[in-house]
Amino acid sequence: MSRMRGSENEEAEQEDVCIYAVGDIHGRLDLLSETFFKIDADIESSKPRRWIEVFVGDYVDRGADSFSVIEALAERARAPHVVCLRGNHEQILLNFLEDPGVLKTWRQYGAIPTLQSYGLNPSANPDLDESFLLAEQLRQTMPSSHLQFLQTLPTSFSFGSYFFAHAGIRPGVPLPEQQDQDLMWIREEFLLCDDNFGKMIVHGHTPARDPEVLHNRINIDTGAYATGRLTCARIEGRRVGFL
Numbered sequence: 485m486s487r488m489r490g491s492e493n494e495e496a497e498q499e500d501v502c503i504y505a506v507g508d509i510h511g512r513l514d515l516l517s518e519t520f521f522k523i524d525a526d527i528e529s530s531k532p533r534r535w536i537e538v539f540v541g542d543y544v545d546r547g548a549d550s551f552s553v554i555e556a557l558a559e560r561a562r563a564p565h566v567v568c569l570r571g572n573h574e575q576i577l578l579n580f581l582e583d584p585g586v587l588k589t590w591r592q593y594g595a596i597p598t599l600q601s602y603g604l605n606p607s608a609n610p611d612l613d614e615s616f617l618l619a620e621q622l623r624q625t626m627p628s629s630h631l632q633f634l635q636t637l638p639t640s641f642s643f644g645s646y647f648f649a650h651a652g653i654r655p656g657v658p659l660p661e662q663q664d665q666d667l668m669w670i671r672e673e674f675l676l677c678d679d680n681f682g683k684m685i686v687h688g689h690t691p692a693r694d695p696e697v698l699h700n701r702i703n704i705d706t707g708a709y710a711t712g713r714l715t716c717a718r719i720e721g722r723r724v725g726f727l
């Protein structure tokens with residue numbers, strides 16, 4: 485069973501809450517900083533009575549500044565209205581600390597720049613011995629605040645008529661019974677499904693050229709790492725816009 489934050493009794497209040505939802509960051513501190521600035525400016529100008537910020541995961545890998553992205557998010561998430569979800573990339577990083585052999589796979593997901601951002605010096609294609617050494621070094625180097633941040637990320641967040649998860653949900657399974665594996669990894673079975681899922685699903689994980697607003701889901705992954713475009717949706721009641 486997934487760990488889910490949020491509750492149904494928030495539904496009644498949803499109309500006066502503004503939700504900012506941010507897509508996959510992948511080590512782009514520059515874009516994350518811009519997005520913080522845009523959110524803060526929007527709050528300043530539109531003055532919502534209440535607001536929530538949801539980051540849908542994939543903070544690390546591929547981009548150059550994973551360390552600083554985690555640092556910045558962990559800091560911002562100290563505020564109670566900020567929710568950071570767990571992406572599959574955060575999960576692989578945690579798996580690697582437990583099982584260094586995972587690096588063989590993780591490397592293909594952009595692990596090398598992440599390890600470098602923590603001050604490690606991995607070769608381009610580490611063998612198993614080097615993987616054990618790197619995992620040990622990462623355990624030593626990673627600030628405990630980062631580890632705690634990563635270990636406590638929930639895999640979904642439900643608020644009013646919206647449901648947030650990194651990758652999506654498994655069609656046919658009630659939202660409270662969704663499995664972590666699906667919430668962090670699912671693709672086609674979710675993306676190609678036309679069902680009404682009971683709530684609007686807001687997700688990242690599968691990059692699209694532009695943010696996608698469909699009848700049953702909103703995809704906010706615009707491939708920031710490669711495109712330089714980090715999407716932030718602004719959701720107020722039924723209105724969905726982008727900063």
Ligand SMILES: [Mn+2]
Nearest residue numbers: 542571572689
């Ligand atoms: Mn992903």
